[in-house]
Each structure stands twice: as structure tokens, then as C-alpha cells.
Amino acid sequence: MEVGLTHYLLLAAAVxxxxxxxxxxxxxxxxxxxxxxxxxxxxxLVFVAFSRELGDEAGHVFVLMNFAVAAAEVAIGLAILMxxxxxxxxxxxxxxxxxxx
Amino acid sequence: MITVPxxxxxxxxxxxxxxxxxxxxxxxxxxxxxxxxxHLTALTGLVFLGAAIAMIAxxxxxxxxxxxMLTVQxxxxxxxxxxxxIGLVTTVYGSAVYSQDGxxxxxxxxxxxxxxxxMMVLVAASDLLILFxxxxxxxxxxxxxxxxxxxxxxxxxxxxxYLLLGSFASAFLLMGAALLYGCAGGTSYAALAAxxxxxxxxPLFAVGLGLVLVGFAFKVxxxxxxxxxxxxxxxxxxxxxxxMATAVKAAAFGALIRFVTIALPGLAAHWSGLLTVLTVLTxxxxxxxxLVQASIKRMLAYSSIAHAGYLLxxxxxxxxxxxxxxxxxxxxxxxxxxxxxxxxxxxLGYCLMNLAAFGVISQLGRSGGVEADQVDHYxxxxxxxxxxxxxxxxAMFSLAGIPGTVGFLGKFYLFEAAxxxxxxxxxxxxxxxxxxxxYYYLRVVxxxxxxxxxTEPFDGRNWETILLAGCLAALxxxxxxxxxxxxxxxxxxxxxxxx
Amino acid sequence: xxxxxxxxxxxxxxAVLFAALFLVLSYWxxxxxxxxxxxxxxxxxxxxxxxxxxxxxxxxxxVALFFLxxxxxxxxxxxxxxxxxxxxxxxxxxxxxxxxxxxxxxxVTGFVYVWRKGGLEWQ
Numbered sequence: 001m002e003v004g005l006t007h008y009l010l011l012a013a014a015v016x017x018x019x020x021x022x023x024x025x026x027x028x029x030x031x032x033x034x035x036x037x038x039x040x041x042x043x044x045l046v047f048v049a050f051s052r053e054l055g056d057e058a059g060h061v062f063v064l065m066n067f068a069v070a071a072a073e074v075a076i077g078l079a080i081l082m083x084x085x086x087x088x089x090x091x092x093x094x095x096x097x098x099x100x101x
Numbered sequence: 102m103i104t105v106p107x108x109x110x111x112x113x114x115x116x117x118x119x120x121x122x123x124x125x126x127x128x129x130x131x132x133x134x135x136x137x138x139x140h141l142t143a144l145t146g147l148v149f150l151g152a153a154i155a156m157i158a159x160x161x162x163x164x165x166x167x168x169x170m171l172t173v174q175x176x177x178x179x180x181x182x183x184x185x186x187i188g189l190v191t192t193v194y195g196s197a198v199y200s201q202d203g204x205x206x207x208x209x210x211x212x213x214x215x216x217x218x219x220m221m222v223l224v225a226a227s228d229l230l231i232l233f234x235x236x237x238x239x240x241x242x243x244x245x246x247x248x249x250x251x252x253x254x255x256x257x258x259x260x261x262x263y264l265l266l267g268s269f270a271s272a273f274l275l276m277g278a279a280l281l282y283g284c285a286g287g288t289s290y291a292a293l294a295a296x297x298x299x300x301x302x303x304p305l306f307a308v309g310l311g312l313v314l315v316g317f318a319f320k321v322x323x324x325x326x327x328x329x330x331x332x333x334x335x336x337x338x339x340x341x342x343x344x345m346a347t348a349v350k351a352a353a354f355g356a357l358i359r360f361v362t363i364a365l366p367g368l369a370a371h372w373s374g375l376l377t378v379l380t381v382l383t384x385x386x387x388x389x390x391x392l393v394q395a396s397i398k399r400m401l402a403y404s405s406i407a408h409a410g411y412l413l414x415x416x417x418x419x420x421x422x423x424x425x426x427x428x429x430x431x432x433x434x435x436x437x438x439x440x441x442x443x444x445x446x447x448x449l450g451y452c453l454m455n456l457a458a459f460g461v462i463s464q465l466g467r468s469g470g471v472e473a474d475q476v477d478h479y480x481x482x483x484x485x486x487x488x489x490x491x492x493x494x495x496a497m498f499s500l501a502g503i504p505g506t507v508g509f510l511g512k513f514y515l516f517e518a519a520x521x522x523x524x525x526x527x528x529x530x531x532x533x534x535x536x537x538x539x540y541y542y543l544r545v546v547x548x549x550x551x552x553x554x555x556t557e558p559f560d561g562r563n564w565e566t567i568l569l570a571g572c573l574a575a576l577x578x579x580x581x582x583x584x585x586x587x588x589x590x591x592x593x594x595x596x597x598x599x600x
Numbered sequence: 601x602x603x604x605x606x607x608x609x610x611x612x613x614x615a616v617l618f619a620a621l622f623l624v625l626s627y628w629x630x631x632x633x634x635x636x637x638x639x640x641x642x643x644x645x646x647x648x649x650x651x652x653x654x655x656x657x658x659x660x661x662x663v664a665l666f667f668l669x670x671x672x673x674x675x676x677x678x679x680x681x682x683x684x685x686x687x688x689x690x691x692x693x694x695x696x697x698x699x700x701x702x703x704x705x706x707x708v709t710g711f712v713y714v715w716r717k718g719g720l721e722w723q
Contacts, residue, residue: 023269032265033265033268036265036268040271044279046279062233062279067672071668071672072241072669075665075669076264080257083248084254084257105696124709131713
């Protein structure tokens with residue numbers, strides 16, 4: 001059996017769905033951030049798979065940029081989370097209810 | 102073997118000025134300890150002015166830059182000026198708020214600069230990579246801006262919510278971009294147009310397109326991807342909310358309009374049904390929910406959703422096949438031209454009136470850790486602060502679309518274009534919606550002018566902010582009475598994008 | 601390839617089944633008498649004290665964040681190194697060097713900012 005584009009795409013779709021469902025189901029904001037990272041990784045996988053298939057480097061460039069963007073996103077997310085945790089002692093999404101009226 | 106694309110420095114100068122300026126502001130903040138507090142404001146203002154002067158003084162040859170990554174043309178320059186203006190106004194509002202509070206936040210200034218840089222790049226993007234980087238540069242800076250008050254739970258929570266949902270949306274956008282890349286064999290808009298223009302990209306292309314549009318829908322707060330808007334607008338400090346309501350929305354729409362017209366002229370055949378439903382939902386849900394808000398910031402959040410609906414109507418008018426003939430090419434149509442210039446005019450007016458409103462809100466100061474948020478806080482404002490009340494009233498009239506203001510004309514141009522594109526039921530629904538919206542906008546005016554002056558604790562007053570908001574309100578009226586010159590300009594700008 | 605994999609899969613399957621069988625059997629048949637001495641970690645360390653969730657000092661966290669950001673930027677250096685030699689031949693070396701200089705300058709600006717703002721102070 002040859003591992004081809006379809007397999008990569010299926011794997012990426014599975015990882016993406018795991019991330020998406022996790023984001024929706026889980027209430028721990030830290031885990032929600034991780035789920036977003038999973039989704040980004042799935043997109044990276046698609047880029048690399050297509051890049052190989054097409055023999056084109058643009059996909060690789062995209063993936064490198066995504067690394068940096070994802071890191072920046074996590075850094076800002078964790079910094080905000082830390083600020084909230086200091087005051088709230090909780091990172092549960094359901095506790096983020098100060099704004100609900 | 103690498104090849105270096107020709108670099109057209111004059112065309113890139115504004116971006117370099119803003120980006121470099123942001124770094125300089127950071128370094129000055131880090132190294133100059135004996136800084137007077139308004140030095141950073143002045144420096145940031147100078148950077149914005151410098152970029153504007155660079156755009157006026159240096160007239161580059163319009164066209165694609167850096168091997169087709171960005172396109173600089175009159176359309177992008179129109180947005181650049183708009184975004185620079187919003188950045189400048191936000192800087193002034195912000196520094197006024199921080200000096201009122203005695204809470205000095207130096208990181209505010211570089212963040213605004215970087216956000217504006219991301220927005221300018223976003224609008225100019227001609228490649229999915231630059232589109233993504235622009236959106237992220239803008240969003241990351243804005244996430245941090247929302248968290249603009251140290252130790253205040255409300256703004257931290259708003260920031261976390263915005264970040265979580267925003268990055269969720271970015272993941273969709275990225276996945277969509279990956280699929281489009283695979284189907285089109287490249288990431289440039291031109292490559293997408295070659296495949297998408299014919300409407301025969303296959304199912305994977307359609308899925309990719311849908312995911313990218315979901316990403317956009319989050320950024321412009323389109324129903325059903327609007328859930329973050331009220332909480333984030335409410336939790337962020339008012340001057341940041343103003344920035345988000347205007348600059349983020351303008352940039353996202355600027356990029357969306359470019360994306361759909363350049364990359365996907367064949368879009369209408371596949372997506373117009375779904376887009377129509379979303380447009381109707383966005384208008385209606387925004388207006389209905391705005392009716393029941395007691396908080397003025399939440400009301401303006403829902404109102405911004407409703408306005409996104411009106412703008413989507415314009416986008417639909419661009420996409421609608423001219424004269425019911427799907428085979429007719431997009432760029433020959435006068436309807437497209439009318440819808441496009443209407444959109445730009447509307448965006449300009451929308452930014453002016455919202456900035457004026459948020460300026461007044463932000464300068465009222467804080468009491469007990471919250472801003473003047475409830476509509477009740479504005480009871481009798483006309484007695485205490487007649488100028489501020491008048492400015493807010495003008496903004497509300499314009500948002501409601503009362504004739505004589507820019508809000509009316511913007512809606513007029515948009516609905517007229519929609520009717521010419523044979524979207525008559527949608528245009529009528531838009532008019533009904535904007536009549537509905539009159540109620541909640543005018544409620545604020547009524548409360549300000551017709552109720553007794555209760556001594557409210559919000560007695561902040563900042564003349565710089567009021568003056569600036571007053572100028573914006575004057576522009577709202579001026580453009581509402583003499584629109585011809587500016588409307589000609591937006592028409593010309595949109596024309597350059599069609600090429 | 602598919603056909604030759606069948607015996608391997610069979611062996612794997614049998615192994616898993618056997619392991620599962622004996623686990624179930626010992627759970628089912630084995631007598632269980634609890635007493636505290638038996639449950640203490642005999643010759644396996646000392647009884648645990650406190651909770652497993654240790655609270656980390658917030659400084660560790662901050663340093664980890666900075667590390668994450670600056671470490672990831674190294675990803676951009678690697679492809680640049682790979683193509684730099686070819687840029688020497690095509691005469692674009694000055695441009696390539698300048699680009700990397702700008703990139704590093706921006707990175708250093710960020711680092712200096714963090715440093716001056718006291719993000720690296722350990723207290």
C-alpha cells in the first residue's frame with residue numbers, strides 16, 4: 001500500500017476534527033488553546049502534503065510562517081490566561097462570566 | 102538558485118514607516134526613562150503623519166509588488182489613509198483615557214501601530230500567505246489591546262474570549278487556504294482566479310473557499326459567527342472598542358471585497374444563496390438584539406453586526422451576475438462599480454460616526470472601575486456636557502441613517518446598488534431594518550436631552566477627545582450634505598481595483 | 601506487501617489476546633485482601649506528601665514563554681542558511697544578508713524591549 005495524498009488529507013481532516021470538537025466540547029481554556037494548535041497543525045499537514053504533490057515550495061513557506069504565528073498566538077493567549085488565573089484561580093471557560101448580563 | 106523580486110521601495114514606504122515607527126516607539130519606551138507621558142503619543146502621531154505624508158509625497162507606479170504578494174493601487178491607498186486616520190484618532194483617545202486614569206500604558210502605542218500595519222497589509226494582500234499574515238498581525242495586536250487594563254478582569258476575559266474564538270477562526274481560514282492552495286496549485290489570487298473564476302474547482306476547492314469565508318465571517322462579525330462581538334466590545338476599554346469597531350471592520354471588509362472580486366469572480370453561482378441567507382440573518386439579528394440592550398457598548402456591538410449586514414448586501418450586489426446573465430464578465434458592469442463605490446463610501450462614513458461615538462464614551466471616564474456603559478448613565482448629558490452630547494447625538498443620527506448625515510447617504514448608495522443588481526427584496530429588508538434601528542439609536546438621544554439631570558458619577562471630561570470627536574461629527578454632517586467629491590473618489594478607488 | 605503482513609498481524613493479535621486473557625483471569629480468580637501495609641509503597645520510595653499539582657513559580661512560566669517565541673524564530677534561519685550559498689552565486693548575496701539582518705534586528709529589538717522592561721529579572 002502506497003501512502004499518498006489522500007491519506008495525508010484524511011489524517012489532516014481527522015486531526016482538524018479532533019481539534020474542532022475538542023475546542024467546542026472542552027471547557028478548560030488551556031485545552032481549548034491546545035485544540036486550536038491541533039487544528040493549525042492539521043492545516044500545516046495539508047500544506048506540506050500538497051506542496052510535495054505539486055512539487056512547489058510555497059506550501060513549505062506557509063508552514064514556516066504558521067509556526068511563528070501559532071507561537072505568537074499561544075504566547076499572548078497564555079499571558080492573558082495567567083493574568084486571569086492570578087485573580088480567578090480558574091481557567092474554566094464557564095467561569096468567564098463577568099461579561100454576561 | 103534564488104531570484105530576488107524587484108523591490109519598489111516607494112510603494113512599500115508607508116508600510117516600512119509604520120513598522121519601523123512601531124519598533125522605534127518600543128525602543129524609546131524601553132530606554133528613555135525620563136519620558137514625559139505624552140511624548141509617546143506625540144511620537145506615535147508623528148509616525149502616522151509620516152506614513153500619510155509618505156503616501157502623498159511619493160507616488161509609486163501602481164501595481165503588484167514583491168513578486169505579486171501585495172498590490173498597491175488607489176483602492177489600497179484609500180484604505181491606508183482611512184486606517185492611518187483611525188490609528189491617529191485612537192492614539193489621541195487612548196492617551197487621553199490613560200492620562201485621565203493616571204494609568205500609563207506605554208505598550209498601547211506600538212500595539213496600535215502594529216495593528217494598523219497588519220490591516221494595511223491585509224487590504225493590499227494579493228496572496229493567501231500575505232492575507233493570513235496581515236490578519237494575524239492585526240489580530241494579535243488587537244488581542245493585546247483588548248487586555249488594555251492591568252488587573253481588570255473584564256478586559257482580560259474579553260481578550261481571552263476574543264483570542265480563543267479569533268484563533269479558532271484563523272484555524273479555519275488556514276485550513277481553507279491550504280485546500281485552496283492544493284486545488285489551485287498556488288497561493289496567489291491570480292492562481293485562485295484561474296481555477297475559481299470558472300466555478301469548476303471541484304468539491305475540495307468549494308470546501309476550502311467555505312472555510313476561508315468562515316474565517317472572514319468571524320472577523321467581520323457575520324451571524325452566526327458573531328458571538329464574540331458583544332462580550333468583547335463590552336469588556337474592552339472604549340477607545341479600543343472604537344478601534345475594533347472601525348479599523349478591524351474596515352480592514353476585514355477591504356480585504357474581503359478584494360478577495361471576492363479579484364480571486365473569485367465566479368463565486369456567485371455557488372455561494373450567493375448561502376450568502377443571501379447570512380446577510381439577512383446578520384442584519385436582522387444585529388438589529389433585534391440591539392433593541393434590548395441596556396448597555397450602550399453592547400448596543401453598539403450589535404449595531405456593528407447590523408452594519409456588517411448592510412455592507413454584505415453591497416458585497417452581494419458586487420457578486421450578483423449583472424442583468425441576470427451569469428456569463429457576463431464582472432468588470433464591465435456598472436452595477437459592480439456602483440456597489441463597490443457605495444461600499445467604500447459606507448465604510449468611510451461608518452468609521453467616522455463610530456469613532457465620534459466611542460470618543461464621547463471614552464472621555465466620560467470611569468466610576469467604580471467601569472466606564473459609562475449603561476444608557477442610563479447618559480441621562481441629562483446635554484446639561485452637563487452640551488458639546489459631547491451634541492457629538493454623540495450626531496453620531497447616533499448618522500448610525501440610524503437620518504437624512505443629512507453620511508450614514509443616510511451610505512445606506513442610500515448601497516441599497517440603490519442592490520436594487521440595480523436586482524436584489525430588490527433584500528434592499529427592502531435592509532430599509533425595514535434600518536427603520537427598526539432608529540428606535541435604539543434615538544433612545545440614547547432622548548435620554549441625553551429629555552430626561553432630568555441626575556448627578557451621575559461619570560464626570561470625566563477631556564477637551565482633546567471632545568474636539569477630535571467634534572471634528573469627526575462635523576465631517577459626518579459635511580459628507581452627508583456634500584458627498585459628491587468623496588463619492589467620486591471612492592468610485593475612482595474601486596475602479597482601480599477592477600483594473 | 602499486504603499479503604506478507606498477515607502473519608505479523610496474526611502474531612500481534614494473538615499476543616494482545618493472551619495478555620488480555622491473563623489480565624482478566626487474574627482479576628477474576630485472584631483473592632484480594634487489603635491491608636494498609638500492603639498498599640504502602642514498600643521499597644519503592646516514600647509515601648507521597650502534598651498534592652501532585654505543584655504550583656509553578658510564575659517566573660518559570662514567563663521565561664518559558666520568551667524561550668518559545670525566540671526559539672521558534674530560529675526556524676526561519678535554517679532555510680535561509682540553505683539557500684544563502686546559491687545566492688552567492690547568483691549575486692543576490694547582499695540582498696539576502698540584508699534581509700536576514702533586518703529580521704534579526706527586529707528580533708533583537710524585541711529582546712531588548714523584554715530585557716529593559718524587566719521581563720528577564722529573576723525575583
